[in-house]
Amino acid sequence: MMLVAGFLGGCAHLTQKEFTFVQMCDPQLGFGDYEADLNRFEQAVEQINALRPDFAVICGDLVHDPAKKSFGDFATARAKLAMTSHCAAGNHDIGNAPTGQTLQVFRESVGKDYYSFEHRGFLFLVLNTQLWKSPLAGETERQEAWLHQTLTAAARKGRPVFVVGHYPPFVKTPEEPDAYFNLPLEKRMELLAAFERSGVVAVLAGHTHTTALNHYHQIQVVNSETTSKNFDQRPFGFRLWRVTPSGHFQHEFVPLTRQN
Numbered sequence: 458m459m460l461v462a463g464f465l466g467g468c469a470h471l472t473q474k475e476f477t478f479v480q481m482c483d484p485q486l487g488f489g490d491y492e493a494d495l496n497r498f499e500q501a502v503e504q505i506n507a508l509r510p511d512f513a514v515i516c517g518d519l520v521h522d523p524a525k526k527s528f529g530d531f532a533t534a535r536a537k538l539a540m541t542s543h544c545a546a547g548n549h550d551i552g553n554a555p556t557g558q559t560l561q562v563f564r565e566s567v568g569k570d571y572y573s574f575e576h577r578g579f580l581f582l583v584l585n586t587q588l589w590k591s592p593l594a595g596e597t598e599r600q601e602a603w604l605h606q607t608l609t610a611a612a613r614k615g616r617p618v619f620v621v622g623h624y625p626p627f628v629k630t631p632e633e634p635d636a637y638f639n640l641p642l643e644k645r646m647e648l649l650a651a652f653e654r655s656g657v658v659a660v661l662a663g664h665t666h667t668t669a670l671n672h673y674h675q676i677q678v679v680n681s682e683t684t685s686k687n688f689d690q691r692p693f694g695f696r697l698w699r700v701t702p703s704g705h706f707q708h709e710f711v712p713l714t715r716q717n
Contacts, residue, residue, distance in 0.1 A: 476577055479505050479513040480621075480696040480708070482663035485549060485685040486531055487521035493717070494521075497684040497693055499534050500713050506539045508697060508711070511576060513538060514583070516663035516681075517547025517623030519567065523559065528566040546570040546585045547623040547664065554591045571600050573607055579700070580616050582607060586624035586662075589644045608655035618657045625662035625680050631673055638665045649673050658706070667691070668710075682710060692716055 484498040505513060515535075520527035535542055544567050551559045551570070563570055570585040584604070588597040611618050626645045628638050635641050640648070652660065652673075659677040667689040669680040681696040694712040 474577070475699060475701045477508070477510040477697060477699045478576075479508070479510045480661050480679070480681050480698060481505075481513060481515045481684065482681045482695070483518040483547065483666060483683040483685050484515065484531065485518040485521045485547075485683070486527050488518075488549075488685045491527075494685050495530055495534065497713060498531075499537070500715060501684050501693075501695055502534055502537050504711065504713065505695065506537075510540060510697065512540050513542040514581070514621045514661060515542060515544045516621060516661055517545040517586075518549045518663060518685075519544060519547065521549050521685075523550055523552075523562060523566075525566075528562075532566070543574065543581070543583055543621065544568065545583050545621050545623050545663075546587060548587055548590070551585075551587055553587075555587050555593050555596075557593075557596075560593075560596065571603065577700075578616065580607075580611050580618045582618060582620050584620060584622040586622040586640065589640055589648075590624055605651070608651055608657075612655040616656060618652075618655060620652065620657055620660045622660070622662050623664050625665065625669065625671075625678055626660060626673070627671070627678070628665060628667075628669055628680075629671070649676070652676055679708065682712075684713065 486494045488494060519531045546563055551563050560570060571583060573580055573582050585600060588600050624640050626640050626649055627633050657676055659679060662680050665680050666683055666687055668682055668691050671678040682691045682694050684693050692712040693716055694710055696708045697711050698708040700706045
């Protein structure tokens with residue numbers, strides 16, 4: 458298993474005890490064989506419970522088709538996690554061009570589509586990246602205002618930030634042209650600059666169904682393996698992140714024990 462490490466600089470005073478969390482990407486029930494997708498997600502839940510992380514984040518595309526059954530099956534499997542979990546909205550959850558109705562269905566079925574939470578002095582921002590990929594009047598502006606206010610407060614307090622979303626800012630290079638798998642260039646560069654100013658240490662994303670471990674200056678950008686389908690033929694699985702009192706953080710891939 459490949460281990461990737463980083464350093465949080467002068468943030469060692471924030472946590473007196475090591476903590477771990479899990480990054481899952483694109484369970485996307487129904488992308489392939491529905492029952493197989495569900496079984497692998499359930500297997501991941503079992504393995505995560507055995508690892509006993511502090512919490513889990515799921516980087517969007519919880520389901521392939523946002524129907525009552527798929528959201529219900531996802532919720533039932535997710536509820537078996539023995540720790541708190543936090544979900545981002547993906548394009549398959551709310552549509553490539555989200556509407557007020559699709560956002561309402563997601564919020565009723567899953568919960569908020571952008572929000573923050575704290576853990577041992579660290580701030581985690583869960584973002585609705587679809588509102589930048591395909592802006593929705595009113596909703597995009599509200600997220601923008603909330604994000605600016607939240608990042609400003611985090612920077613003022615010197616609090617390190619992890620960002621969790623569905624779309625990565627970029628797939629290979631920060632200046633790459635607009636494409637299906639990244640955020641629009643102008644918005645991407647605006648966000649990356651804001652993240653850098655505000656103490657963001659890592660951006661966790663899904664969507665690409667390929668593993669990509671990138672950097673933007675000192676910020677790690679991590680697209681991890683999925684439990685539904687990996688276009689790069691990587692094994693099914695998830696990532697375990699570890700943050701130490703010394704200010705270091707690292708993550709490693711954990712494969713599912715059954716790859717079928």
